[in-house]
Amino acid sequence: MTTRGQTQQFDKALFKASVEKHLVTTYAKTPETADSRSWYLAVGKALAEISTGSLLETEKQIAEQNVRSVNYLSLEFLIGRLTGNNLISMGLYEEVSAAVEELGLNLTDLLEEERDPALGNGGLGRLAACFMDSLAAQEYPAVGYGLHYEYGLFSQSFEGGHQVEVPDAWRGIEGYPWEVVRPELGQTVGLFGSVETYTDKAGTSCRRWVPAMTVEGVAWDLPIVGYDNKSVYPLRLWECRSPAPFNLARFNDGDYVGAQYGQLEAGNVTKVLYPNDNHDQGKTLRLMQQYFHCACSVADILRRHFAAGNKIEDLAKLESIQLNDTHPTIAIPELMRILIDEHKLGWDAAWAISSKVFAYTNHTLLPEALERWSESLIADMLPRHMEIIFEINHRFMTLVEEKWPGNNEIKRKLSIIEEGQQRMVRMANLCVVSTYAVNGVAALHSELVKRDLFPEFNELFPGRLHNVTNGVTPRRWLKFCNPGLTELVNEKIGTEWPAKLEQLSGLAKFAEDKKFQKRYLAVKKDNKQRFADWVQDNMGIELDTNAIFDVQIKRLHEYKRQHLNLLHILSLYHRLLNEPTFDMHPRVFIFAAKAAPGYALAKDIIFAINKVADKVNNDPRLGGKLKVVFVPDYRVSLAEIIIPAADVSEQISTAGLEASGTGNMKLALNGALTIGTMDGANVEIREEVGDENIFIFGLLVDEVLKQKEEGHDPYRYYHADSLLRASLDLLNTDEFTPGNPGQLSAIRQNLLDGGDPYLVLADFADYVKAHEKIDAEYRDQATWARKTILNTALVGKFSSDRSIRDYVNNIWKLKAVSVK
Ligand code: Z15
Known part of the structure; x- marks a missing residue:
């Protein structure tokens, strides 16, 4: 195991004392009465104490250096259990294993007590988690922004062979030990209402949104621990709370008083993750989630920008906002609204900033997954944003007219607004028009994005469409999950590969080596046995390895x-x-x-x-x-x-x-x-x-x-x-x-x-x-x-380290900051 800075500072006696303190003061158990779960929670809290300190220090040093950073906006972060992985990144796996053994505990068993935070559906959410790991490992300044769902993806069981869904209360009654609430970062978010025209002091006629109601955003930070370094980056998840309950349907009917006593509360906004993968359902509450996420995140990005002493004009120089699919697209009109209505920038000045801040990743060509929102739904919930979308489209249509004069067919095809029974807003089109970079997630896919999905956009905006092939973090997906293979690989090529995965090619020369083949197959056999035991214990089916x-x-x-x-x-x-x-x-x-x-x-x-x-x-x-x-x-x-x-x-x-x-x-x-x-x-x-x-x-x-x-x-x-x-x-x-x-x-x-x-x-x-x-x-x-x-x-x-370097070099243009 490689050692790192924190390893040297690790004091076993102090750590054990911290675990016992949390056991008593945070979880109200004595060492004699505590069960396995309480011990896991106490160990988690004792470790989180270390990582939260590093998170604040990282935040401080990055703010002081005032360097360019990326903000990864995603409705999903499928992070999985943090304790084992963070122990690996902190370089403390062996030390903590020994420490808890002295408390009469087994680390492997304790780790099994942790529930998976399942704040994502599948590939897209897991990718976001791997990317956060790789950003922190390579110290490219980043903040992940997501939602603090009360319930993650449902847990699944089978009854008579049929799938049954059970709500996933991932935090349990005691709360999740790794997260820390940041009340000072709270945001207020408007919804519904109307847009009014007024004359400002200079005598100019201006537009502004007067929301009918507001909800509160509470920030929770999860620590993304950099592998073998001292950086800890925040995964900032927003929880929605409401000052008072309200009813959505009645609110729209103008029944203000009735709405206060309705069944639906704004607390519901972040109640549950929508369980669709690669499929758009177009539900009102989902749009509300998306806007809530974007409003809190954009406001927090601006807060950091100004707190570091910067001017609004320098936003695009210092911040990039990556949109993970179209789910956070409403961040674009939100930033435009803030620049124009609150910072009093003209359209062109606002657009010059906004269109150099956002970049968009496309993850699918499936038509049923491409998001479209009805104009009336957006106009109702976010009237000022709808105005801004129309203005973006109007200017874009002018551009299309210049390029293909008189060609209405092309206009109909490219327009952000889809005409029909009810007009729809095409979120992918809005993204391509309003960002400085669009990427697909594998070479073939990116070619199809260019050739089939957005051929005319590629002509209109040459150089905007990129490829960044996806990757996975080798820390979780080899070092942590496959200790047997890790040991064998370490023996042959040393221990640096988890941060430099290309080095695995050094194994190729052993591919014909009989002794190595035998050992490699033996590791596989052990892993098959480990899984077979799991199947036997949990499903009662016997497997032959x-x-x-x-x-x-x-x-x-x-x-x-x-x-x-x-x-x-x-x-x-x-x-x-x-x-x-x-x-x-x-x-x-x-x-x-x-x-x-x-x-x-x-x-x-x-x-x-x-x-x-x-x-x-x-x-x-x-x-x-x-x-x-x-x-x-x-x-x-x-x-x-x-x-x-x-x-x-x-x-x-x-x-x-x-x-x-x-x-x-x-x-x-x-x-x-x-x-x-x-x-x-x-x-x-x-x-x-x-x-x-x-x-x-x-x-x-x-x-x-x-x-x-x-x-x-x-x-x-x-x-x-x-x-x-x-x-x-x-x-x-x-x-x-x-x-x-x-x-x-x-x-x-x-x-x-x-x-x-x-x-x-x-x-x-x-x-x-x-x-x-x-x-x-x-x-x-x-x-x-x-x-x-x-x-x-x-x-x-x-390796997702390579994916992140591709983003950094071709899209985000970041410099690494080594935290001391
Ligand atoms: C999702 O998991 C993916 C694409 C989507 O549009 C949505 Cl809504 C969810 C997946 C792709 O299906 C998969 O091929 C890809 O590897 C993954 O995103 C990460 O890019």
Whole structure:
């Protein structure tokens, strides 16, 4: 373990005393009566005491140096448990382990007491967490701004195979030990009301917003501890409180008094995270969350700017605001409003600042995920912002007219306002027009953003569209979650790789080394055993670690095609029972996924996989060759056990639809071989590890587009491929739902009569072939060992440290500040 500044200052006796003090004074337990949870809380608080001190010191030194910084605005930060990870970053893992042992405790057990703060849905939120880790590790000045949801993403359980959602009170009754409330940073946020014209002292006619009501924003800071340095950056989460209760519907009706006594309170604004991933629901409360988030964050950025003695004119020189998807887009008209209405800047001066402050990351091309808000909803809740959006659009349309005179078609297409039954505001268009940089999240995705999503914008604003390929933090996703592999890697290439992941390439020369292969495979085996024990303890299913552990872990979505995986499993089931000569290496198919509560087909797919699992896991005819495990309640802390145990990584989205993926990177880093389509970052993983060390299958992006254009005919595949037919038809029997045929037929129906929108049937045969190749190659353990070692060795590019350096060099232009 590398040592760092704080390590030297670590005083074991003092730390133990601090833990015992918190146990008594903060959690009202004595060492004799305390349970494991209280001890974890006390340890967490004792550590937070150290990190909060460093956070304040970092804040002070960065303010004094008055350097440029980035503000990462995101509605989601899927940070996962902090204690273990922060211990690694602080360089205190061993020391604290020894300290708590002297208190009669086991650190590993204590860490299991922590609930995951699940303040995000999936990839987008987890990316934001990895980015904060990499900003702090490399000391690029940054503040993360998010929402302090009372309830994070629901926890999931299964009842009779069906998903059941339970609210996630992640802070528990005692509160979360790592967070600290900052009352001095509170903000007041307006809502509703009207815009009025008045004449100022200089005699100029001005506009101003007169909100009908206000709510209060309370800041909570979570410490993002820099790896092996002294920097601690704030993840600042806003909680909404209301001075008085109010009712939204009645407020809009003008029933002011009634509204005060309604059921809905402004406290509800940050009550719960919307559980949709890659899907826009367009709910009023969600817009309120977005505005509340933006208003608090922009005000706090300006507060810091002025507190450091700066003028408003220098804002773009000192601050960049990164919009994580369109969710915080309303920050743009909010800043314009403040510059014009409060700081009295003219439009052009305000625009010159604002359009050099904001940058936007696009994470998806899926039409159902592109946010559009109805004009009337925005005009009602945020009337002044709607005016400003119209003005931005008016000026933009003038620009379009200059470039393509008289071309109304192009105007209609590019306009921020979509005409129709009710006019809608296209948030992505607003972002592209109003920012200095737009980026996609993998090379392929960024090309498609340019070519298909925003082709004319690329002509209008040459140089604005960038690529920054996503990455993952090697601290959490290797060093912390895979101690066995970490030790082996340390032995071969030293201990600097967690901060310099390219160094992993030094492992490549051991790929053929028999002794190293054996040790690498032994580590994998241990990790498989650790996960198998978890499955035995929590699900009562016995797994054989000699089987191939084949893993698909991600949100449940049709475009991610868990149902393609299911069809392959059904094909194996069919062949084991019907083809006398068919043989396969034992395989465990591991799924973990949450479905959005309103997404019926996604829930059907979960149910089907659970039902198939029930049957195959207990069918003696299969000779133990086939197991299916759907692990409930997928979350960061589960990923930390599953990923190190994976042999095969399923990345099987329809080409062109997964913007990047980041689970693909974590799995390859931990030595799983990818079976995947030419989609998102899979393309770049293949480039790095080489075509021999990945299993690519399926239609390419342009083949997908062509097939859709020509009209995809699912029945053509159904009739031509008897294995596909047998697999699909199993869904119409009662094989997996004894006595209840038809319970699984919605999936078959969707694929055959619903047009198979994600081309599952078109890719099935090639997918089956790729799996046969995996089966053959796994049986040759020397070959497999070489390939898995080379995956770990060759994916250094996918460190989020590199992603952050790309942002820093190409977009944010920051200089690192080393905190003393
Ligand atoms: C989300 O998790 C992603 C995109 C979105 O537009 C929304 Cl709303 C949520 C994911 C992408 O699907 C995934 O491919 C990507 O790796 C991730 O964002 C981070 O960029």
